[in-house]
Structure formats: C-alpha cells, structure tokens
Amino acid sequence: MDHNISIQFADSHIEGEAPLPSSKSISNRYLILQFLADEDFDLENLSESDDTRLMQKLLKKIDRQNEDPDDTTELDCQNAGAVIRFLTALLAFRAGTWILGSENPRMKARPIGALVDTLRSMGIEIEYLEEEGFPPIKFSGRPEILQSQDSIVQVDAGQSSQFVSALMMVAPLFARGLHIEMISETKVSLPYIQMTARLMQNCGTEVVFIDGNNMFLDGSLHAPAKTLIEADWSSASYLYGLLALSDGGSLELPLLFEDSVQGDCIIANWFEELGVETEFLEDRVIIRKNPDIPVDLSPKEYDFVHHPDLAQTMAVVCAALGIEVELTGIFGLKYKETDRIVALRNELERIGARIESSETENSNRLHIYPSQLHPQTELIRTYRDHRMALSFAILAIKYGNITIEDKDIVQKSFPDFWSVMKKLGAKLS
Numbered sequence: 415m416d417h418n419i420s421i422q423f424a425d426s427h428i429e430g431e432a433p434l435p436s437s438k439s440i441s442n443r444y445l446i447l448q449f450l451a452d453e454d455f456d457l458e459n460l461s462e463s464d465d466t467r468l469m470q471k472l473l474k475k476i477d478r479q480n481e482d483p484d485d486t487t488e489l490d491c492q493n494a495g496a497v498i499r500f501l502t503a504l505l506a507f508r509a510g511t512w513i514l515g516s517e518n519p520r521m522k523a524r525p526i527g528a529l530v531d532t533l534r535s536m537g538i539e540i541e542y543l544e545e546e547g548f549p550p551i552k553f554s555g556r557p558e559i560l561q562s563q564d565s566i567v568q569v570d571a572g573q574s575s576q577f578v579s580a581l582m583m584v585a586p587l588f589a590r591g592l593h594i595e596m597i598s599e600t601k602v603s604l605p606y607i608q609m610t611a612r613l614m615q616n617c618g619t620e621v622v623f624i625d626g627n628n629m630f631l632d633g634s635l636h637a638p639a640k641t642l643i644e645a646d647w648s649s650a651s652y653l654y655g656l657l658a659l660s661d662g663g664s665l666e667l668p669l670l671f672e673d674s675v676q677g678d679c680i681i682a683n684w685f686e687e688l689g690v691e692t693e694f695l696e697d698r699v700i701i702r703k704n705p706d707i708p709v710d711l712s713p714k715e716y717d718f719v720h721h722p723d724l725a726q727t728m729a730v731v732c733a734a735l736g737i738e739v740e741l742t743g744i745f746g747l748k749y750k751e752t753d754r755i756v757a758l759r760n761e762l763e764r765i766g767a768r769i770e771s772s773e774t775e776n777s778n779r780l781h782i783y784p785s786q787l788h789p790q791t792e793l794i795r796t797y798r799d800h801r802m803a804l805s806f807a808i809l810a811i812k813y814g815n816i817t818i819e820d821k822d823i824v825q826k827s828f829p830d831f832w833s834v835m836k837k838l839g840a841k842l843s
Contacts, residue, residue: 418793419821419832421810422841427705428663428811430838432653434645435828436669437676438463439496439606441643443613445469446500446583447635449477451617455637459669461646464826465494472501479510486511491549493518493751493798496576498549499529503580506538507587508555515543515550520798522548525749528570529577536563565590571607572598573746579610582631586619591632601626602746604720605677612675616640645669647678649828651727652804654685654701656838658731659812662705665838668698678721687714688731711737719743722750726758726805733767733782734812741780748778751826752797755780761806765789787813794818800826807831810840 441461446469448455460466472489479487491498491514498514498521505512515521527547530540540553565588571578578596585592601607611621611629618636623629650667657665670679672694682692682699689709693700714737718725725744732739747754755778759769768783789809796802796819803818804827810816824831836842 417820417822418817420815420817420843421807421835422815422843423811423839424841425839426661426811428657428660428665428838431666431668432834432838433830434649434653434667434669434834435463435830436461436643437646437648438466438827439609439646439648440613440675441466442469442496442500443579443583443610444638444643445473446504447613447617447638449473450504450583450587451635451637453637456641457643458641459643459645461643462829464492464829465497468492468494469497469500472497476501476505476508484511486513488513491516491521493520493524495521495524495574495750498524499526499574499576499580500583502526502529502551503533503584505555506533506536506540506553507557507560507584509557511552511554513543513550513552520751522550523749524549525573526551528573529580532567532569532577532581536567560587561589563588563590563592566593566595568595568597570598571596571601573602573749575601575603575606578607582607582610582614582621582629585631586614586633586635591620591630593628593630596627600719602719603677603722609675609677613638642669644671644674644676646827647674647676647681648723649804649831650699651678651681651724652808652828652831653834654681654690655727655731655805656808656811657701657703658685658688658690658709659734659808660703662703664700664702666698666700670699671697672699678724680721681724681727684716684724684728688735688737709735709737711735713738713740715740715742717743718747722746723801726754726801729758729762729780729782730805730809733762733785734787734809736784738784739782741782742778744780745773745778750801751799752802754799754801757795757797757799757802761794761802764792765794789816790814792817796820796823798823800824800828804828804831807835810835 438461
C-alpha cells in the first residue's frame with residue numbers, strides 16, 4: 415500500500431479560511447492539571463492530535479489503577495516526549511509501581527535524565543531499564559513525600575523545558591508549595607515554561623518568578639476561568655509559509671490570538687519580513703501577501719533556542735525564497751521525533767540547497783545559501799517526523815508537484831492538514 419502523497423496547486427494565488435488544530439502543548443498541560451485539580455472541569459477545543467489522544471488514554475489507565483503499591487502498571491508512551499516527562503513527575507508522587515517507556519527507538523533516545531536526577535534528589539528511587547539517562551524507566555510512587563519534602567528542588571533546564579513544566583504542574587500537590595531552581599546556564603524553550611505558568615495561574619495556582627532562575631508555586635488547582643484552548647501557532651507556521659511561497663492572497667486562521675500563551679506566535683513578526691502581514695481580529699488572524707510588495711531578500715538569522723518547532727518551517731521557506739539564512743540555537747532538535755538537524759540537512763541538500771553546519775557540545779548551527787531547488791524531482795523523506803512532512807509539503811505552491819513520504823505522520827500534530835491543503839486548492843494523489 416502506497417503511503418506517499420503528491421500535492422499540486424493549480425493556482426499559486428490562494429484565498430480562504432484554514433482551520434488549525436488546537437494547541438497540543440496547551441491541551442496536554444490542561445489534561446494534567448484537570449487530572450490533579452480538586453474539582454472537575456471540561457475543556458473546550460481539546461486537541462485531536464495523536465499525542466493528546468495518547469495522554470487522555472494513559473491518564474484514564476492511571477485513574478483506573480487501584481493504587482496498590484504491589485501492582486505494576488506499564489504505560490506505553492510511544493514517541494511522545496511531553497507525555498512521558500509529564501507523567502513521570504505526576505506518578506512519582508502517586509502510589510503504585512510504574513514502568514514508562516516504549517519499544518519505539520526514538521523514545522529510547524529521548525533524554526529524561528535531568529528530570530530523573532531531580533526526582534531522585536526528592537527521594538524517588540528510579541531505575542533505568544536499558545540505557546542510563548533514557549527511557550524505559552521503573553519506579554514506585556511515594557505520595558508521603560508531598561507532606562515532608564523540603565520546598566526547594568533543582569532541575570537542569572538546558573536540554574528540555576518539559577522537565578521544568580513537569581515539576582511545575584505537580585507543585586500544587588506539595589503541602590508547603592515548591593521552589594524550583596533552574597540550574598543550567600542555557601534554558602531552552604522558555605516560552606513553554608511561561609505557558610505552563612499562565613495555564614496554572616488560570617487554574618488558581620500562585621506562580622511567582624523570583625528571578626531568571628527561580629520560581630515558587632503554591633496553592634491548589636481549581637477549574638480554570640477560561641477553558642477555550644487556542645489554535646496552534648506552530649501549526650500556523652505552515653500556512654504562513656504556504657502564503658510566503660505563493661504569488662499572493664490571504665488566509666483566515668481562526669482561534670489565534672495576539673496575547674497568546676504560545677511563544678511560537680513570534681512567526682507573525684518573522685514572516686512580516688518574508689512578505690506576509692498579520693491582522694489580529696477578536697477571534698482569528700488574517701494573513702496577507704501583497705505580490706506588489708517585494709520580499710526582503712537580505713540575509714537572515716533566526717535563533718530557535720526558545721522556538722524549536724519553527725526551525726524546519728523557516729529553513730524550508732528561506733531556502734525556497736533564495737534567502738541566505740543562519741539557523742542557530744538548534745542543538746535540541748537532535749532529540750525530537752527524529753534527529754531534525756540531520757533530517758533537515760539531508761532533505762534540503764537532496765533538493766539542491768547548499769548548506770554548511772557546525773556542531774559543538776551545546777551548540778549547532780545551519781547556514782543555508784541561496785540555491786536553485788528542485789523538490790519536484792525527489793521523494794521527500796519524513797524520517798517518521800510530522801514536522802518534516804508539514805514543512806516540506808508547502809513547497810508545492812511554488813514548485814508544482816511535490817511528493818511526501820508517509821502521509822499519515824501528520825496525525826501527530828495536524829490531523830486535518832491534507833484536508834486544509836485541499837480546501838485551499840491543492841490536488842492530492
């Protein structure tokens with residue numbers, strides 16, 4: 415059975431409304447907060463992504479577990495980094511014996527050591543079942559620690575913000591609150607830590623940022639004042655990219671807000687210099703490309719330390735526009751669904767891009783030079799990574815027929831992506 419998909423646009427001027435998936439980052443955090451809250455509440459516009467469905471499924475399994483410390487419950491976290499990290503912190507303080515991991519080889523390459531180190535310092539005995547620092551892991555939850563734990567913990571935030579967010583969301587369980595100190599010099603994806611804080615504040619928890627390294631959280635979790643989950647700004651980047659590569663037009667993107675809790679709303683600024691303007695309305699944005707206004711083709715530099723999910727979009731769009739671009743702060747990309755640095759370089763070079771890269775222990779950069787691309791002559795490989803499929807598919811508006819491997823991989827974050835492309839005029843085969 416052929417799982418590839420070919421995309422072709424008859425008209426490179428596009429108009430229309432493009433519904434976006436709701437944010438899985440917000441959805442997965444709210445599901446944890448909903449599980450821990452002292453009162454029931456419903457969520458509006460919950461994500462339908464694979465990751466969110468998995469989180470729901472595993473939380474239901476945890477809820478059914480009878481809290482017998484002699485029972486061992488295995489949770490298959492597939493290839494969802496946020497799921498395993500958030501659940502590890504949650505279950506560390508819940509009675510029972512837990513095994514978290516997956517047979518998926520990429521899950522076994524996702525770091526969890528910094529979170530495990532912090533939980534061990536709090537008295538949780540965690541065993542690595544295979545490679546040190548990586549899933550699968552086994553441990554027994556110790557709810558009694560919630561009453562006795564010293565209120566200060568340290569966590570290394572240099573590899574993933576999810577370690578910090580995981581600890582933040584269980585902080586309301588602690589009798590004396592929790593003081594979290596981030597001890598790494600570089601803190602990646604800070605907007606996601608700020609997102610967690612804002613969602614918890616919406617649920618009534620006190621979150622105080624003492625300084626750039628320290629925060630204190632206290633107070634129980636209640637039903638949130640606002641339950642509508644925003645559309646996903648990371649997913650919106652593909653529509654911005656599609657419009658940037660088009661000959662002009664406008665798109666309406668519902669449920670995106672100017673005061674978003676998502677750091678990836680920075681694309682509204684980044685794409686402005688690529689020819690796409692953003693107008694914020696009450697419950698949506700309208701993005702426009704005026705073909706009469708020339709695109710700024712001067713060399714660009716983007717830092718992805720805090721916006722890792724935008725790296726592939728920006729790289730592909732700039733390469734297609736013939737813009738010289740330097741991508742920095744991408745060292746964390748190697749630990750995602752695939753090694754995104756390798757995957758991105760491989761596929762861009764296969765379609766004609768000229769790229770230089772350098773790597774040190776805590777730094778990576780890619781430098782893309784203006785090149786003549788020929789994506790229509792190659793099957794774009796996805797490496798089982800949804801963002802590879804999503805970011806390269808938009809090349810069809812500029813180059814004609816593009817073929818993407820493994821079309822169903824977009825289910826992980828943007829289940830309706832192909833339907834949206836078809837609605838905007840793409841022919842799919």
